[in-house]
Structure formats: structure tokens, C-alpha cells
Amino acid sequence: MRKSDKDVIKMILEMDYELNRIQDLDLLLEQILFNARKVVSADAGSLYTEENNRLHIRYTQNEEMEKRLKPGEKLVYSQFNLAIDDSTISGYCALRKTTLNIPDMYKIPKNRSYSFNDWYDKITGYKTVSSLTFPLVSNQEKVLGVLQLINKKDETGAIVKFTREDETVITHFASVATMALQRAKMTRTLILRMIRAASLRDPKETGAHVNRVGGVASELFEAWARKKRMSDSEITKHRDTLRIASMLHDVGKVAISDQILKKPGKLTDDEYKIMQLHTVKGGELLGDTESEMELAAL
Numbered sequence: 001m002r003k004s005d006k007d008v009i010k011m012i013l014e015m016d017y018e019l020n021r022i023q024d025l026d027l028l029l030e031q032i033l034f035n036a037r038k039v040v041s042a043d044a045g046s047l048y049t050e051e052n053n054r055l056h057i058r059y060t061q062n063e064e065m066e067k068r069l070k071p072g073e074k075l076v077y078s079q080f081n082l083a084i085d086d087s088t089i090s091g092y093c094a095l096r097k098t099t100l101n102i103p104d105m106y107k108i109p110k111n112r113s114y115s116f117n118d119w120y121d122k123i124t125g126y127k128t129v130s131s132l133t134f135p136l137v138s139n140q141e142k143v144l145g146v147l148q149l150i151n152k153k154d155e156t157g158a159i160v161k162f163t164r165e166d167e168t169v170i171t172h173f174a175s176v177a178t179m180a181l182q183r184a185k186m187t188r189t190l191i192l193r194m195i196r197a198a199s200l201r202d203p204k205e206t207g208a209h210v211n212r213v214g215g216v217a218s219e220l221f222e223a224w225a226r227k228k229r230m231s232d233s234e235i236t237k238h239r240d241t242l243r244i245a246s247m248l249h250d251v252g253k254v255a256i257s258d259q260i261l262k263k264p265g266k267l268t269d270d271e272y273k274i275m276q277l278h279t280v281k282g283g284e285l286l287g288d289t290e291s292e293m294e295l296a297a298l
Helices: 005-021 025-040 089-096 119-124 164-199 207-227 232-247 251-255 269-276 278-286 292-297
Strands: 042-051 054-062 081-083 100-102 131-137 143-153
Touching: 005 025, 005 164, 025 042, 025 054, 025 143, 025 164, 025 207, 025 232, 042 089, 054 089, 054 143, 081 089, 089 100, 089 131, 089 143, 131 164, 143 164, 164 232, 207 232, 251 278, 269 278
Parallel strands: none
Antiparallel strands: 042 054, 042 143, 054 081, 100 131, 131 143
């Protein structure tokens, strides 16, 4: 059934609220892509973020392909990046800060600077037809990323082109997503700076390490929660808090003396007990009862 204007407005308001609740950058990016697809009935899509003047793919979703997976499995996709130039669709949108609505990716006029790379379609058997690609641009006119939505479906499940109304809806959604993205990037920056301070004391406590810890904790929780039949909204809420909290699991090491923290040999029983106090010290640092980050102190 076609969504009415009232349904679309209600959906956007609910999405605005949902996106502004998410604090973790990675979970926010995943949810931005999901919600963008949902609001315009797109079967698939990808999200890129701008890093060092290139677009790096961060998430991809594809409902048709996901139906082929076993329970608990997720899509696997290649990590790659694109130049911000006219040669690709996403690069073009980022460079020119404009939206591209393409009815058929296989019928892009030859005189266009960008083209469609059909390698994914060839290796998976999935046919990409319609696309809607748009940049996420901050109030300071900085491109934070690009969203590409693929294969809009009508009420019968047939693939159709994205409409002018879809472009209008996505323009509003993009502004909301961009503000949420800026806030989450700021939160991530603050967390990594805290971790960097801890790494001055313990070189093993790197940004890459804590990102892995956060990712593993998040995935383990989701697998457990789905077995418990937890609702999607509850899973998203708890994954968000758990991911950030787990990234801060060792921040209390800043309170442990170098004689113990950097001791090359085995710790004595007394030294080990002192080392264990880093969890208590971390709790004292993060134990704010008015913040969800209190979970990191537990």
C-alpha cells in the first residue's frame, strides 16, 4: 500500500527522534542507512563517509540478498574507497553536493562523466536498476558522507524509479541525519581522546583495539538479544550504550602507577590486586548516574 503524506511525515518524525537518541557513530551510520531505505521503500543501499578527501564505504544493506542468508548471518562486503570526483556516481554527488536520481543504472547516457560499475551484479546475480544518491552536507558546507539507495519497490514488489516526492523527503531526512552524524562524530572524538590519554600510560590501549572490543561486544549482544526475541528498538538502544561503554572498559588504567602498568615481568599477587583496581578507578571517572555511560563503570 502506498504511503500517504501523513504516514511519511509520521515516519520522519519517529526517525528524527530515533536518530537523535543514538550516541555511537557506527550504530548511527547503520541506522541512517536503514531509515533512509525505509522512508522511500528502497530494497538496498550503501553509506559512505568522507575521510581524507575520499569516500569510504561503511555499511551496505540489501533485503533481497539478506533473504538468502542463514539465520544470524550478515552480508559481507568489500572495504574500498572512492575519489571525490566526477568519475563515479557517489563521487559526483559529493563533489557537486547534489542529488542524482537515476531511473535505470544500465541506461546512463554516454555523455555523463560518471558511470555504473556492474561488478557486484555480476558476482551476486542481483540486478541494480533505480538509484537515488545524495550527499550529507553540514551547515558549514562540509560533505560528511554520501547515501546511495537502490531499487525502489512499489506495493506489488516491482522495481520502479524514485520520485520527486522521494527526493523531497530524502532532502529533509538528510538534514536530520547530518546533525545526528555531527553529534555522534563529536562523541566518538571525545571517547578516542580519553583512550589516547590512557594509551600514553599503556601503549596497547589503542583506538583500533577499543574499536574491535566495541564491535565484538555489540555483535555478541545482538546475537544473544535476537535469541531472546528482544524488539529491534530495544536492541538498538542497548547496543548503542554497550558499544560506547565497552570502548571505555580500560580507561581507569590512567590511575595505575607505571611501575605496575609497564612492568615487563609477571605481576605479584599484590600488584595484580592493584591492577584490578583500574575497573574501580574507571567507575569513579564514569559513574555519572545521569548518564547512560554509567554502564561503563559497572
